[in-house]
Amino acid sequence: xxLADLEFDTQDSTTVxxxxxxxxxxxxxxxxxxxxxxxxxxxxxxxxxxxxxxxxDSAGIQLIYRLREDLRVRGQDLVLVIPPVSAANAALRxxxxxHHIKTAPTREEALAGLQTSD
Amino acid sequence: xxxxxxTPIYPRPPKGLGQVVLSPVGPEIAPATQVRLLYRLSDPSLxxxxxxxxxxxxxNRVQEALQVDxxxxxxxxDENQQLVARAAKGVEEEVDAGVRIxxxxxxxxxxxxxxxxxxxxxxxxxxxxxxxxxxxxxxSLLGVPLIVEGDLIGVLHVGSKTxxxxxxxxxxLLQVAAARAAPGIERARLYSALEQxxxxxxxxQRSLLPKKLADVLGIGAAARYLPATDEVxxxxxxxxxxxxxxxxxxxxxxxxxxxAAAALMGQLxxxxxxxAIAGHPPGRTLELLDRFLQAMPDxxxxxxxxxxxxxxxxxxxxxxxxxxxPAVISAGGARLVDIEPTTPLGxxxxxxxxxxxxxxxxxxxxxxxxxxxxERSGVPLTDSIEVLLxxxxxxxxAEEACQLAxxxxxxxxxxxxxxxxxxxxxxxxxxxxxxxxxxxxELAEIRRNIRRWLRMRGASGEEITEITLAAxxxxxxxxxxxxxxxxxxxxFVASEQDGLITITVTDRGSWRQPRGVDRGRxxxxxxxxxxxVEVREAEQGxxxxxxxxxxxx
Numbered sequence: 001x002x003l004a005d006l007e008f009d010t011q012d013s014t015t016v017x018x019x020x021x022x023x024x025x026x027x028x029x030x031x032x033x034x035x036x037x038x039x040x041x042x043x044x045x046x047x048x049x050x051x052x053x054x055x056x057d058s059a060g061i062q063l064i065y066r067l068r069e070d071l072r073v074r075g076q077d078l079v080l081v082i083p084p085v086s087a088a089n090a091a092l093r094x095x096x097x098x099h100h101i102k103t104a105p106t107r108e109e110a111l112a113g114l115q116t117s118d
Numbered sequence: 119x120x121x122x123x124x125t126p127i128y129p130r131p132p133k134g135l136g137q138v139v140l141s142p143v144g145p146e147i148a149p150a151t152q153v154r155l156l157y158r159l160s161d162p163s164l165x166x167x168x169x170x171x172x173x174x175x176x177x178n179r180v181q182e183a184l185q186v187d188x189x190x191x192x193x194x195x196d197e198n199q200q201l202v203a204r205a206a207k208g209v210e211e212e213v214d215a216g217v218r219i220x221x222x223x224x225x226x227x228x229x230x231x232x233x234x235x236x237x238x239x240x241x242x243x244x245x246x247x248x249x250x251x252x253x254x255x256x257x258s259l260l261g262v263p264l265i266v267e268g269d270l271i272g273v274l275h276v277g278s279k280t281x282x283x284x285x286x287x288x289x290x291l292l293q294v295a296a297a298r299a300a301p302g303i304e305r306a307r308l309y310s311a312l313e314q315x316x317x318x319x320x321x322x323q324r325s326l327l328p329k330k331l332a333d334v335l336g337i338g339a340a341a342r343y344l345p346a347t348d349e350v351x352x353x354x355x356x357x358x359x360x361x362x363x364x365x366x367x368x369x370x371x372x373x374x375x376x377x378a379a380a381a382l383m384g385q386l387x388x389x390x391x392x393x394a395i396a397g398h399p400p401g402r403t404l405e406l407l408d409r410f411l412q413a414m415p416d417x418x419x420x421x422x423x424x425x426x427x428x429x430x431x432x433x434x435x436x437x438x439x440x441x442x443x444p445a446v447i448s449a450g451g452a453r454l455v456d457i458e459p460t461t462p463l464g465x466x467x468x469x470x471x472x473x474x475x476x477x478x479x480x481x482x483x484x485x486x487x488x489x490x491x492x493e494r495s496g497v498p499l500t501d502s503i504e505v506l507l508x509x510x511x512x513x514x515x516a517e518e519a520c521q522l523a524x525x526x527x528x529x530x531x532x533x534x535x536x537x538x539x540x541x542x543x544x545x546x547x548x549x550x551x552x553x554x555x556x557x558x559x560e561l562a563e564i565r566r567n568i569r570r571w572l573r574m575r576g577a578s579g580e581e582i583t584e585i586t587l588a589a590x591x592x593x594x595x596x597x598x599x600x601x602x603x604x605x606x607x608x609x610f611v612a613s614e615q616d617g618l619i620t621i622t623v624t625d626r627g628s629w630r631q632p633r634g635v636d637r638g639r640x641x642x643x644x645x646x647x648x649x650x651v652e653v654r655e656a657e658q659g660x661x662x663x664x665x666x667x668x669x670x671x
Contacts, residue, residue, distance in 0.1 A: 003562055005361070021361050025594050026558035055565065056363055057590050058640040088259075090583050094646040095639045 003027050004053075006034055013044040014114060016107065022055035028063040036070050045077035047110045050088040060088075061095050068101075077108045078102065122365050136244025136446060137225060140289055145297075152183040159298040162305065172306040174203035176299045180276060181207055183291050188256060188277035192219065193303070194224050194270055201226050203275055211250050211275070223247050224271040227262060233270060234260045235293070237284050241277075242537035251277065260284035262292050264300040271304055277610070336570055337365060337429055338483070338516040338542035342524050344532060346490070351535035352379030352420070353488045354387045358394070363566045365407040365429060366394045367541045368423035369441070369486040373462075379418065386411065386420055386463075400424045400437035401471040408439065408463045408471075419464040423486050425541075427478055430569050432543050434478040437471045439463045442492070445507060446476075447483040447519055452511040454503070455484075480574070483519050483542040485510060490536030491523060516540035550612040556625065558596045564593055568621075575614045577669050585619060585667055588647035591640035592623040592663040599627070599661070607662075617669040621648075625660040 004021030017035055039046050048067075068078045079111065080103045082088045092098040104110035145153075156179055158164060164172055178190045188208030192201035201219040203212040222231040224247025229236050238244040238259040241252055251259070254277075261275030274296050276284075341355050352372025360366050368390055372379045389410045393403040403424055411417050422443040426432050436444065436455060440462025443454045457474045478484055492502040509526055513519035519540040527536070554560040568589050573583045589612070595626040596608040608625040644651045647666040656662040 002361075022434055022562060024558070024561050024565075024590065025597065026561060055562075055586075055590075057587060057594065057595065058643055061639055087583065090580075091587060091643065094584065094587060094643045096646065097639070 003065040004031060006031065006038070008038045009042060010043060013042065014047060014111065015039045015043045015045070015113075016047045016049060018052065021062035023024040023053060023063065024055065024057050025059040030058045032063050032070070034069055035067055035089040039071065039074075039076060041074065043076060045079065045114050046071060047079050047081060047107065047114070047118070049110075051081050051083050051086055051106055051107075053088050056088045056091040058091070058095060061091060061097060064101060075112065079104055079114060081105070081107050081110050126576060131243060131245045133245055134228070136238055136240060137228065138237045138239070140237055141230070142235065142293065143286050143290045145290055145294050147286050148294050149287055152291050153294055155179050155183040155464060156295050156298055159295065159302055162302075164302060164306075166488075167306070169303070169306040169310045172299075172302055176274075176295070177205055177207040178304075180274070180292070180295050183295065184276050184288055186276040187279045188254065190275050191264075191272060192217075192230075192275075192276075193264075193272040193307075194221075194230065201230055204252075204272070209250060209254050209256070211254070212248065215250065217248050217250065219247050225251075229261045229263050229273045229275070233263045233329060235260070235289055237289075240281065241285060255279050258282040258284065260288060260292060262289070262296045264296050264303065266300045266304045271300060274299070280375055293590045332665055336544050336546055336567060337427075338544050339367075339540065340516040340520040341537070341539040342520045343522070343537045344490075344527060344535060346375075346466075346532045349375040349535075350377070350380050351375050351490065352383040352418075353490060353535045353537040354383045355486065355537045355539035356387055356391060357390060357539060359669075360395060360426065363429060365427045365541065365561070366391075366424065367427065367484065367486060367539060368394075368422065368424045369488060369537055369539055370420055371441070371488045371490075371537075372420045373418050378650055382418060382420070385414075386422070388422060394424070394426075399473060400426055400435050401473040403634065404437050404439045404463070404471040404507065406470065408469050411463050412467070417464050419462045420582070421462045421488075425484065425486070427484070427541060427543065429543065429566065430573060432478050432480065432482075434476050434484065436474045436476065437472060437605060439469065440465065442487065442489060442503070445485040445487075446478065447485060447510055447511065447513050448479070449481065452485075452507040454507070472481065477539075478543045480545045482575065483513060483516050483517050483540050485523065485538065485540045487523065487538040488536050490532055490534035491526060491538055494528075495533075513540075515544075516542040539545070546574050548613070550610070552610040553607050554610065555595070556606045556608050558597055561590055561593055561597065565590055566610060571612060575619065576617075576668070576671055577619070581667070581669055584647040585621070588644045588651075588665055588667075589621050589623070591644050592621065592665065595640060595663065596623055596625040596627075596661070614669075617671065619669060620664065620666045622664045624656050624662040625658045626656070626658055 004019055004023055004027055007018045009016045071078050082103045083105050104113055144278055146431050166197055173191055180189045190206040190209055190212055191204050193204045195202050199221045203217040206212045219227045221227050241256050256277040257553055258278045258281055259275055261273055264272040264274055339357050354370050356368040358366045372383045390407050393406045423438040423441040425434055425436040438457055443457050445452050445454055458472055461469050492506050494502055510522045513522050520538050523538045563585050566585050611622045613620050648667045650666045652664045654662055
C-alpha cells in the first residue's frame with residue numbers, strides 16, 4: 001500500500017498540491033521529486049496542502065526545507081496549509097519550527113495571502 | 119493437393135445420381151444378435167467418457183454389427199451449415215483431412231438435408247462429394263441421419279469395399295445404432311463443452327482470488343473458497359489494505375454459474391477494490407459497484423458485503439447488498455451483525471446502501487460467507503445459519519473460524535460454490551515487542567502497532583500522536599544510522615506501569631551519537647514529546663534510546 005498520495009491543481013500562476021496519507025523516511029525522496037517536477041516553470045508559487053496528512057515526522061520537515069530551497073532557486077514561493085489541530089502541526093510544533101515556515105490554516109487563506117503579497 | 123498420377127479422376131456425376139432413397143423400416147426387422155451389440159450405445163455412463171471415447175465405441179459396434187469395411191460419423195457444424203467428419207474407421211483420412219460437406223450436397227449432405235436414409239450401390243457412378251471415399255476403393259454406401267429430439271446433429275454412414283446391396287435388415291440395424299447413439303453423442307458433446315468451460319472457469323476463479331492475504335500485525339486473516347462439485351460459480355472474497363492502515367474485507371456472489379459468472383466475479387472484485395482504495399466508505403463503494411454492474415450489457419445480479427476495519431480503534435463499518443449478514447465471534451459466542459437487509463446489486467436503479475458502524479473488539483472475529491456455505495435443500499436458511507453460528511463459535515482465530523466453517527461442507531461436496539473470509543482484531547500484548555528489519559518501509563507498520571498499543575493503554579489522542587512521533591524518530595535513527603548497507607534488525611519494546619510509558623529502541627550496530635540535521639530535529643521532537651530521553655551505548659555495542667512519558671489519565 002502506498003503511504004501517501006499526491007494531487008496537483010494548477011490555476012494561473014499558482015500550483016496547489018494536496019498530500020494525503022503519511023510522510024516518513026520511506027517516501028520523502030519520491031514526494032520531493034514529484035513536487036519539484038509537478039510545479040511548472042511559469043508558476044510563481046506552490047501551495048502545499050498538508051491538512052489531510054495523518055503523519056509527518058522529522059524526515060518530512062527536512063523535505064519541506066529542501067523543497068523550499070528547490071523552489072527558491074526557481075524563484076518560486078512555498079506556502080504550507082496546516083490547520084492548528086493536525087498531524088503536520090504536531091510535528092512542526094514539537095520540532096520547534098512552526099514559526100520558521102510560511103503556513104496558513106486553510107487553502108483559501110494561503111491563496112489570499114499570496115495575492116496580497118504580489 | 120493434386121491427385122496422384124495413378125488415381126483416376128472421376129467427373130462428378132450429376133446431383134443425386136446413383137443415390138437410392140430408402141424408406142425407413144421398423145427396428146423389429148433388425149436381427150436380434152446384432153442389435154444386442156448396439157445396446158451399450160444408450161448407456162449414459164458411456165457418454166461421460168467424453169466425445170472421442172463415445173464415438174470410438176460407436177464405430178466399433180456398428181462395424182461389428184453390420185460387418186462393414188468403413189464407418190464414418192459426420193457432425194453438424196450449425197454455424198456454417200456443414201457436416202464435419204468427426205470420427206471414422208477404415209476411412210480415417212476423412213477425419214484427418216477435416217472433410218467438410220455442405221448441407222444438401224453429395225451423399226451425406228443430402229441425408230442431412232432431407233433426413234432420409236440413402237443407399238449407393240456403385241460409388242464410381244454416383245453423386246458423392248468426398249473423393250476420399252472413392253480413393254479408398256469403397257464400392258457401396260449406406261447412410262442415415264443422426265437426430266436428437268427432432269434436431270439433426272449429423273450423419274452416420276457405412277461402406278463396403280466390395281459391391282454390396284445393403285438390405286432392409288442392414289438399414290434397420292443402422293437406424294437402431296443411430297437412434298441409440300445420437301442422444302449419447304449430444305450428451306458427450308455437451309459434457310465435453312461443459313468440461314472445457316468448467317476447466318476454464320476454475321482457472322479463472324483461481325487466478326482471481328487473492329494469493330496472499332493482507333499481512334498486518336494485530337490482525338488475523340483467513341479465507342476459504344470451495345468450488346461446487348460440478349460447476350464453477352461466481353463467489354469471491356477479498357482482503358486488502360487501505361490508506362491509513364485500514365483494512366478492507368469483501369465478499370460477493372454473482373448469480374449464475376460457469377465461465378460468465380466467474381468472469382463477472384473478477385470484474386466486480388476488481389471494481390470494488392478500486393473504489394475502496396479511492397477512499398470511498400463501504401456504503402458508497404457498494405453504490406458505485408452497483409452502477410458499475412448496471413453499466414455492463416446483459417449484467418447479472420450479484421450480492422456483496424464490504425467492511426472497513428480501523429485496526430487502531432477497532433471501528434468496523436459495514437454495508438451489504440442483498441448479502442447474508444456477516445457474523446462476529448467473541449468470547450461469548452457467535453452472533454449475526456444486525457445490518458438492515460438491502461437489495462442485490464443490479465436489482466434497482468438507485469439502491470441506497472446504509473452503513474452499520476460497529477466495533478470489532480480485541481479478540482473478536484468478523485466472518486463473511488456466501489450462501490453456498492449455508493444453503494441446504496430442505497433446511498430453512500435461518501436454521502442453517504443458526505448451525506453455522508454454533509459451529510464457528512468456539513473459534514479463537516480467523517483461521518480456526520474458516521476451518522470450522524468448512525466442516526459444514528457435506529462429504530459429497532457442494533451444489534453451489536462457497537467462500538468464507540474472516541478477519542480478527544487480535545489481542546495486543548501487555549508489552550509490545552517488535553523486531554523489525556532496519557528499513558524505512560517498516561516504520562509505518564511500527565507506528566500502527568504503537569498507536570494501537572497506546573490506545574489500549576488508555577492514552578489520549580494527543581498523547582498517541584506525540585508518543586508515536588517520538589517512537590518513530592527513535593526507530594528512524596536505528597534505520598538510518600545503525601547499519602549500512604547490510605539489512606539487519608533492531609528491537610522495539612514498549613511497556614507501561616501505572617501510566618508510565620517506557621519505550622526502548624535498541625540497534626546492534628556500532629555506537630554513534632545521533633547527528634545530522636534530520637536527527638537533530640528528530641532528537642528535538644523526542645525531547646519535546648517525552649518526559650525523558652536517554653541515548654546510550656548498548657551492551658552489545660549498538661545504540662539504545664530509552665524514553666518515558668507519564669500518561670495524564
